[in-house]
Amino acid sequence: MPFPFESFDRSVIKKRELGKSGLKPPDRSTELILKYGIVNIDKPSGPTSHMVSAYVKEILGIDKCGHSGTLDPKVTGVLPVALENGSRIVQALLPAGKEYIGIMHIHKPVAETKLRQTIAEFVGIIEQMPPVKSAVRRRWRKRSVYYIDVLEIKDRDVLFRVGCQAGTYIRKLCFDIGKKLGCGAHMAKLRRTRVANFTEDTAFSLNDLKDAFYYYKQGNDKFLRRIIQPIESATTHLPKLWVPEDVVISLGHGRDLAVPGVAMFEACLEAGKLVAVLSSSGELVALGVARLSAEDLNGAKRGIAVSINKVFIGHARSLKP
Numbered sequence: 001m002p003f004p005f006e007s008f009d010r011s012v013i014k015k016r017e018l019g020k021s022g023l024k025p026p027d028r029s030t031e032l033i034l035k036y037g038i039v040n041i042d043k044p045s046g047p048t049s050h051m052v053s054a055y056v057k058e059i060l061g062i063d064k065c066g067h068s069g070t071l072d073p074k075v076t077g078v079l080p081v082a083l084e085n086g087s088r089i090v091q092a093l094l095p096a097g098k099e100y101i102g103i104m105h106i107h108k109p110v111a112e113t114k115l116r117q118t119i120a121e122f123v124g125i126i127e128q129m130p131p132v133k134s135a136v137r138r139r140w141r142k143r144s145v146y147y148i149d150v151l152e153i154k155d156r157d158v159l160f161r162v163g164c165q166a167g168t169y170i171r172k173l174c175f176d177i178g179k180k181l182g183c184g185a186h187m188a189k190l191r192r193t194r195v196a197n198f199t200e201d202t203a204f205s206l207n208d209l210k211d212a213f214y215y216y217k218q219g220n221d222k223f224l225r226r227i228i229q230p231i232e233s234a235t236t237h238l239p240k241l242w243v244p245e246d247v248v249i250s251l252g253h254g255r256d257l258a259v260p261g262v263a264m265f266e267a268c269l270e271a272g273k274l275v276a277v278l279s280s281s282g283e284l285v286a287l288g289v290a291r292l293s294a295e296d297l298n299g300a301k302r303g304i305a306v307s308i309n310k311v312f313i314g315h316a317r318s319l320k321p
Contacts, residue, residue, distance in 0.1 A: 003097040003146060003163060005196070005237040008268035013298055018263040021245035022281035022313075025230035030221040034060060035084040037228040042203035043071055043079040043192075052206070056081045059210050068093035068234075069166065069195055077192035078203050086231035088310050092274065092287055093234050097146065099163045099194035104174040106156040108183035115158065118181050119148050128172050143168040157188065196237040202229070231312070232284045235276040241265040241306065242278050243285060251277065251286050252313055257306040262297065265305075269294035275306060285313040 028036065043052050053067040066087035068080045077100075082089045106115070123145050130141075146163040153159075162170065171187045178185025193200050204212075204227045212223040243251070247261035257277060269275065271293045277285045288306040297305055 003196075003237070004144075005097070008239065008266070011267045012264050013267055013294060014264045015298070016260075016263045017244070018242055018280045019244045020280050021248065022279040022283045024281045025232045025283060028230065030216065030225055033083075033225070033228050033230060034062065036086045036231060038080055038082045038086060038089060038231050038234055039209060039228050040198045040203045041079045041081050041209070042200070042205050043076055044205070045074050045076050048073050049079055052079055053081050055206050056083075056209065059206065059213055066090040068096075069098065069192075071192060072190075075190045075192065078195050078198050078200060079192070080195055080198050080234065082231060082234070083228070086312070089231045089234045089284070089287075089312070091310060092238060092276070093196055093198075095166050095274070096196035096237050097163060097194075098166055098168070098192060099161065100170050100190055100192050101151075101159070101161050102170055102174070102190040103188040104158045104160060104177065104185050105188045106158065106181065106183060106185045107178060109156060110181055110183060112153060115153070115181065116150055119150060119158075119160070119177055121180070122173065122177060123148055126168075126173075126176075128169055128176070130169060130172070141167075145173070161193075163194075197233070232276075232278075232282060235284060235287075238274060238276040238287075239266050239269045239290070240276050240278055241269070242280060244280065248279050248285050248313055251308060252311060254308070254311065256304045256308050257286075257288065259292070259297065259300045259303050259305045262305050265294060265297060267294045269297060271296070277306060277308070279313065283313055286311045 041052055049067050049070045053065045057065045062084050064084050064087050066082045068090040080093055125142055126145055127140050127142055144165040149161040151159040170190055174185050174187040209227055212227050216224040241262050242264040243261055244263050269290055271290050273290055275290045279285055286308045287310045288308040290306055291304050
């Protein structure tokens with residue numbers, strides 16, 4: 001089963017002419033992407049996510065970083081870290097789907113058929129009580145598990161892959177599976193392999209980043225540009241709207257996006273959901289919450305289409321390329 005956004009209807013509905021404006025994100029200078037980019041760090045075991053973010057800041061000599069989705073110190077894998085003026089983009093990734101590969105240790109021998117059937121019962125909507133050591137209030141809450149694939153079973157160790165909604169505790173998932181089996185289980189090892197569209201294929205170690213920045217200082221920015229992505233990469237899972245240049249300027253002054261300002265939008269637009277507003281060249285103008293569905297927006301002539309909560313375009317254009 002794919003992540004929910006992978007089944008969105010991405011067909012584009014046009015309401016007015018868009019025109020051309022701005023600079024395509026991949027064409028930004030290296031100096032600009034250092035202030036307006038995001039790097040997918042392959043987090044090692046040991047440091048906290050906050051420490052990894054601090055290491056990135058130190059390596060690049062920048063003032064601010066923001067990471068998306070905290071990993072426990074012993075957990076490794078995908079940790080997107082946004083840089084400088086782009087650090088607020090982590091808001092778009094916090095609710096995004098996550099994928100993990102882990103090892104669950106079963107406390108007593110269980111028939112393989114029963115084990116697989118029990119694990120399969122945890123696909124769909126589940127209820128979880130966050131563990132005692134967690135950053136959220138301990139109360140029952142519902143989370144979506146998109147898929148659980150059993151990759152290998154060896155003795156009482158189960159290698160599995162799970163895709164789930166943000167905020168799902170995999171350690172607790174293993175505990176609950178063990179409880180339902182009647183024998184107990186715990187998470188022995190965990191690695192995050194995906195956050196939205198950030199995967200292991202685009203993840204780099206802190207040493208990779210350090211080496212790339214060294215070569216950049218020596219005049220070769222090829223490796224650094226491969227590691228640091230435009231912040232627009234963090235919006236691939238969101239429904240999108242496009243606006244012409246005059247509206248870009250208006251949004252830059254803090255206004256909400258009115259219906260007449262929308263040039264094009266995706267058919268997956270849903271009221272109440274986080275969306276990305278883009279310029280004609282694909283620059284991230286703003287993030288906001290849609291006030292209308294695609295169907296309602298298509299027939300509307302006035303009103304607010306998106307309540308804007310974070311504006312980005314001013315930063316990208318005010319910095320020298």
